[in-house]
Amino acid sequence: MFGLFKKFKDGFAKTLTALSEKTGGLFGGRKIDASSLETLEEALYTADFGVETTAEILAEIKAAYKAEKELRGQDAAAIGAAVLKRVLAGAEGTLGVLAASANPTVIAMIGVNGSGKTTTSAKLAWRLKQDGKTVTLAACDTFRAAAVEQLRTWATRLDLELIASHTGADAAAVAFDAWQAAKARGRDYLIVDTAGRLHTKGHLMEELAKIRRVLQKNDPTAPQHRWLVVDGSLGSNSIEQARVFHQSFGLTGLVVTKLDGTSRGGALVGIYRQLKIPIYFLGLGEQAEDLQPFSVDNYVKAVFGLGE
Numbered sequence: 001m002f003g004l005f006k007k008f009k010d011g012f013a014k015t016l017t018a019l020s021e022k023t024g025g026l027f028g029g030r031k032i033d034a035s036s037l038e039t040l041e042e043a044l045y046t047a048d049f050g051v052e053t054t055a056e057i058l059a060e061i062k063a064a065y066k067a068e069k070e071l072r073g074q075d076a077a078a079i080g081a082a083v084l085k086r087v088l089a090g091a092e093g094t095l096g097v098l099a100a101s102a103n104p105t106v107i108a109m110i111g112v113n114g115s116g117k118t119t120t121s122a123k124l125a126w127r128l129k130q131d132g133k134t135v136t137l138a139a140c141d142t143f144r145a146a147a148v149e150q151l152r153t154w155a156t157r158l159d160l161e162l163i164a165s166h167t168g169a170d171a172a173a174v175a176f177d178a179w180q181a182a183k184a185r186g187r188d189y190l191i192v193d194t195a196g197r198l199h200t201k202g203h204l205m206e207e208l209a210k211i212r213r214v215l216q217k218n219d220p221t222a223p224q225h226r227w228l229v230v231d232g233s234l235g236s237n238s239i240e241q242a243r244v245f246h247q248s249f250g251l252t253g254l255v256v257t258k259l260d261g262t263s264r265g266g267a268l269v270g271i272y273r274q275l276k277i278p279i280y281f282l283g284l285g286e287q288a289e290d291l292q293p294f295s296v297d298n299y300v301k302a303v304f305g306l307g308e
């Protein structure tokens, strides 16, 4: 759909601009030559596509160039897009698979400080509501002062149902109560916002484990989704923290945020390549509608300037 693609196109505009500036507009249609191949390699690397993916893209473009000296930039972009699609095979998360089996289906947002958990929780609740689902939000960041208010502000603005306590309250108790409320009201989804924590801080990681244990008293399969919210503008630096979160909680999905603000939009390729955890949504801006379901097709077209 054009509207969806436009979101991706706008969201990845900085990445595309950086790529085309560095390569002197290579994807615009001019002929490939040895030096443009070199600048392309550098540009892909700078945009954080990673060493392996960059090498694979270059190898295929070089092979095509060897066979066809009249190869144009657009052909190179199409080859790059095909490689990316192959690398990202299986990367699209599909929500809803579990939705019929668990009521409510619980989605826990976890991650380091400032990655976008609270914003993503609100945006996702709004999106599900637009889709006709019923949703409860649980304000389980009781650690940071003003965290509950931040989520409440979103909930008020978007008319979302919120279960919250006060700063300093037991986060697991809030999760338990929120689940009970969502159950009693027959809600489809419960979205649990949690406090930001460094993956290296044991006691904070233990709090997450407690939230999970307490939710499991209500439903042994909860939280069905354990999503790591990753700041995409930090690039591939997020891979190591993701590994640690994955070891502790068995992540089921990723949300990559702030991709609109960076020219390193290739980072999600490296993140997926290393972790092989499906990406459900991308954060492409600060408004509610800027949380977009991850589409490999749209992503690939947007970063390489293909499509309408």
Ligand SMILES: Nc1nc2c(ncn2[C@@H]2O[C@H](COP(=O)(O)OP(=O)(O)OP(=O)(O)O)[C@@H](O)[C@H]2O)c(=O)[nH]1
Residues within 6 Å of the ligand: 111, 112, 113, 114, 115, 116, 117, 118, 119, 120, 141, 144, 147, 194, 195, 196, 197, 229, 257, 258, 259, 260, 261, 282, 283, 284, 285, 286, 290
């Ligand atoms: N441009 C842009 N900004 C975003 C996006 N997602 C989140 N932000 C901004 O990033 C900042 C941090 O977002 P939060 O949702 O508060 O992050 P958090 O993970 O809940 O932070 P803590 O609870 O402190 O750990 C806010 O200013 C958000 O508006 C995005 O996709 N694009």
Ligand SMILES: [Mg+2]
Residues within 6 Å of the ligand: 117, 118, 119, 141, 147, 193, 194, 195, 196
């Ligand atoms: Mg937060």
